Amino acid sequence: MTAPLILASASPRRRELLGHLLSQFEVIASDADESSAETDPARLAVELARRKALAVAGAHPGCAVLGADTVVALGGRLLAKPQDEAENRTFIRQLSGQTHQVVTGLCLVADGQVSTAHESTAVTFRPLTDTEIVHYAASGEGLDKAGGYGIQGLGMALVKGIDGDCSNVVGLPLGRTLELLRGVGLRTNWD
Numbered sequence: 001m002t003a004p005l006i007l008a009s010a011s012p013r014r015r016e017l018l019g020h021l022l023s024q025f026e027v028i029a030s031d032a033d034e035s036s037a038e039t040d041p042a043r044l045a046v047e048l049a050r051r052k053a054l055a056v057a058g059a060h061p062g063c064a065v066l067g068a069d070t071v072v073a074l075g076g077r078l079l080a081k082p083q084d085e086a087e088n089r090t091f092i093r094q095l096s097g098q099t100h101q102v103v104t105g106l107c108l109v110a111d112g113q114v115s116t117a118h119e120s121t122a123v124t125f126r127p128l129t130d131t132e133i134v135h136y137a138a139s140g141e142g143l144d145k146a147g148g149y150g151i152q153g154l155g156m157a158l159v160k161g162i163d164g165d166c167s168n169v170v171g172l173p174l175g176r177t178l179e180l181l182r183g184v185g186l187r188t189n190w191d
């Protein structure tokens with residue numbers, strides 16, 4: 001498999017993480033519709049990753065395309081990106097003192113083959129004070145992130161523990177991504 005790889009994502013975190021695996025790839029953001037009635041976190045994350053990858057693959061035949069989507073699930077609820085600072089406070093208040101799941105779905109389209117995978121990581125927040133919640137939401141860091149926080153930034157101070165792959169929480173599970181790339185014969189920096 002020699003076709004160049006395209007990362008179908010506007011996320012700077014995904015670009016940086018994929019750079020840990022491949023020295024060369026292109027980035028083209030997908031405009032795929034992200035609305036869905038699916039409520040199961042893993043199925044939703046994979047469905048959206050598939051839409052992103054297929055949208056870009058359709059416009060770039062002959063290229064391998066990787067799409068990803070990260071979903072935050074607290075009990076039966078899904079927390080998307082907060083609309084504004086007030087909703088960000090609500091999300092962080094809900095996550096306070098609780099364990100939630102962060103699920104990233106992956107889809108790789110290559111040589112007419114569609115491969116999918118997902119990874120799940122459990123993240124536990126400390127019990128937070130109102131002052132802490134207001135302080136974090138005011139930073140604006142969580143506004144473009146699923147669940148309304150970034151574990152790689154200031155949001156690290158919200159977290160009591162993590163069980164699973166940390167890169168998955170940031171948006172691209174590196175182990176699973178390596179498996180998918182190797183599965184279609186793509187050579188990575190680790191091979």
Ligand SMILES: Cc1cn([C@H]2C[C@H](O)[C@@H](COP(=O)(O)OP(=O)(O)OP(=O)(O)O)O2)c(=O)[nH]c1=O
Nearest residue numbers: 009010011069070145146149150151169170171
């Ligand atoms: C929970 C969490 C999420 N995130 C990010 C990862 C994803 O970029 C984002 C979830 O939104 P996504 O819709 O998965 O991705 P995106 O809109 O940023 O980019 P694209 O759809 O173009 O690929 O939240 C963090 O960076 N840190 C975290 O701790």
